[in-house]
Amino acid sequence: MPTRDAPHRILIGRVPYDRAPAARAPVVPEPLGDDAEGRPVYVEAGRANSRKLVFLPIGEAPLVGYVRADPPEGLSLADVVHAAFDEPLPRPDALCMLGVLAAKHVVLVDGTRLGGPREILTAAVAGVALEPAGFGAQAARVPDWALLEAARPRWDALAARLLAVRWLRELADPEFGFVRAIAPGALTLNRTTRDPVDVDQLLVVRSQDCSHDDLVVRVSEVGVRVVQAVQADLGREFCLAHGDSVEFLPVAKTAGAGASPPAKPAAAADSGADPALGGSADSPWP
Numbered sequence: 612m613p614t615r616d617a618p619h620r621i622l623i624g625r626v627p628y629d630r631a632p633a634a635r636a637p638v639v640p641e642p643l644g645d646d647a648e649g650r651p652v653y654v655e656a657g658r659a660n661s662r663k664l665v666f667l668p669i670g671e672a673p674l675v676g677y678v679r680a681d682p683p684e685g686l687s688l689a690d691v692v693h694a695a696f697d698e699p700l701p702r703p704d705a706l707c708m709l710g711v712l713a714a715k716h717v718v719l720v721d722g723t724r725l726g727g728p729r730e731i732l733t734a735a736v737a738g739v740a741l742e743p744a745g746f747g748a749q750a751a752r753v754p755d756w757a758l759l760e761a762a763r764p765r766w767d768a769l770a771a772r773l774l775a776v777r778w779l780r781e782l783a784d785p786e787f788g789f790v791r792a793i794a795p796g797a798l799t800l801n802r803t804t805r806d807p808v809d810v811d812q813l814l815v816v817r818s819q820d821c822s823h824d825d826l827v828v829r830v831s832e833v834g835v836r837v838v839q840a841v842q843a844d845l846g847r848e849f850c851l852a853h854g855d856s857v858e859f860l861p862v863a864k865t866a867g868a869g870a871s872p873p874a875k876p877a878a879a880a881d882s883g884a885d886p887a888l889g890g891s892a893d894s895p896w897p
Contacts, residue, residue, distance in 0.1 A: 617675045622647035626679055626720045634664050634676025657833045659807035660722035682778035688725040689735040695772040699741035709736045710762030711769050713755050715782040716861050727863025790855045800838045800857050813860040823850040
């Protein structure tokens with residue numbers, strides 16, 4: 612197939628990509644998976660998480676580039692939760708929504724993970740709660756495991772509402788792997804997840820026995836099963852142990868910093884677009 616016959620738009624998961632004729636194919640392409648029509652897609656090595664540019668092989672021609680749109684700058688977890696629900700959530704549903712957010716990271720199309728400590732999650736849900744007064748106090752008395760158990764019967768419905776928001780890619784587990792080896796100035800981390808990670812992405816090392824504080828590290832090299840990382844704050848002393856757990860570090864934002872709120876699912880329904888794809892009258896989703 613000649614390059615001029617390459618499709619103008621492709622879908623990867625829920626995310627649309629438009630053809631970018633000026634994009635240069637990477638020297639070392641990395642397989643990403645298939646697009647919606649089963650064609651193999653590639654990215655630049657070490658960029659499988661953000662995947663701003665992807666490349667499609669077209670016949671004997673070089674790889675053809677495709678680019679996605681970025682989410683609004685400053686988009687927060689509170690913005691996403693607000694966009695997902697058109698009506699206030701009764702207290703039981705609000706607590707269940709908190710359980711979903713406590714168990715999963717909200718991943719945007721650019722790979723940004725939204726999440727954070729309990730107070731950030733509680734503030735995001737309180738914004739859509741039918742009874743916001745006293746919600747934080749009640750939520751603080753409920754442990755994470757109880758929230759998770761309460762969320763199970765409503766999990767699919769609540770997760771679907773979140774995933775219908777325009778700029779979301781998926782809900783993902785926080786776990787990344789564990790510390791395999793410690794060397795001066797560098798760590799070797801074993802991956803126990805297939806979730807992609809980029810060079811320069813931040814991870815957090817947590818103590819198995821609470822013997823040391825969390826340590827933020829920056830990915831320096833990405834392998835299939837092993838990742839190399841360096842300390843993000845080079846001026847800080849740290850103490851680690853082999854086997855310490857490693858998690859993805861989410862972005863904790865209390866509110867959008869001037870971001871335009873994402874499209875609500877109801878807008879998609881009113882326009883005849885498919886809410887499962889987050890479509891709306893002025894949305895690029897097909």
